[in-house]
Amino acid sequence: DSSANISEEVEHTITGIEPGAGIAQATDNALDEYENLAGWEHEKSSTAAMLTALGDAIDKEEPIVVTGWSPHYMFAKWDLKYLEDPNGVYGDVENIITIARKGLKDDMPEAYTILDNIHWEPEDMESVMLDAQEMEFEEAAQKWVDDNQDMVDEWTKGVEPVDGESIELVLTPWDTERSSANVAKIVLEQQGYDVTLTPVDPSVVFEAIAAGDADASLAPWMPATHGAFYEKHEGEFEDLGENLTGAKIGLVVPSYMDIDSIEDLEP
Ligand code: PBE
The missing domain is CATH 3.10.105.10 (Dipeptide-binding Protein; Domain 3)
Incomplete structure (x- = not known):
């Protein structure tokens, strides 16, 4: 999949968690700070709903972009990667x-x-x-x-x-x-x-x-x-x-997705 296709397939949407989470605030900041994320949506719901959506996408080998963090079992259960964050919105460690x-x-x-x-x-x-x-x-x-x-x-x-x-x-x-x-x-x-x-x-x-x-x-x-x-x-x-x-916190995708950085997400 090209990165343009990926962005279309996920409907320019980041699957988030509870609105009160720190990572939710950081993700709203990311939408402001990355020009390529202009027009993207950050869908907030719950951690359980995010994990269900992630699991469903992985079952079908479909793309998905979620807000993720470690320590968490999601990294033991599935093959996932953090997207690089060149603007440092999510910090390092x-x-x-x-x-x-x-x-x-x-x-x-x-x-x-x-x-x-x-x-x-x-x-x-x-x-x-x-x-x-x-x-x-x-x-x-x-x-x-x-x-x-x-x-x-x-x-x-x-x-x-x-x-x-x-x-x-x-x-x-x-x-x-x-x-x-x-x-x-x-x-x-x-x-x-x-x-x-x-x-x-x-x-x-x-x-x-x-x-x-x-x-x-x-x-x-x-x-x-x-x-x-x-x-x-x-x-x-x-x-x-x-x-x-x-x-660590950040944007997380299944490893089979052919992108590495937040900057690979397309408007
Ligand atoms: N978390 C887990 C929380 C703190 C612990 C990263 C989802 C948050 O974002 O506030």
Whole structure:
């Protein structure tokens, strides 16, 4: 297929996910910043709908352009590639960071220390996400904690137990964050905390922490995905640094498609 045919066959449409996602905002920016995407549409719906459309297209070996990210099982399940992004709209490497409300360090130093210490590898997160295909996230996270008690011991080393204090973590509603939040919940519960997990849109993650309505979050993707929210609230929350390095977002296509770059998409 020529790239002109590809663009016509996908009806000049990018298959997106939830409108509140950082990657949705980045994709709207891409439509503005790439002249060749003038006239393209970004169809937002849900992650589940995007994955269904991707799977259907691959079954028929048809072209499709989706908004994709890693870690995600889509790359294990299908042969996919990121389109090159010469304008750098989607950034290069993304890191997932931990943020906390101002005052958490004084109010709950034990939780703060643990949250500050939590750092794992993409393979760890992937193993929770993979198990969660077959069981609840709570169970998949518990399985990971049981298998990785050494790492958990490092995170909690020297931290005193507490007596049922309540702490609320906000997360975004994607598998990556369901995995990290559920692992953090179990680790904090082992320490004696009573943990509530609240899934919200990325914008609300930052609003809730900045307002002090929630205590902490392991959900922000930086610098591209949620950078605009970060900047909007900068100074109103504590940045505890990365909990995972080596994530990525971008436009993703099946490997059989004969294009390599966002610039190969035609008006
Ligand atoms: N994601 C997964 C989210 C963050 C985690 C890349 C789909 C987003 O775009 O906001």
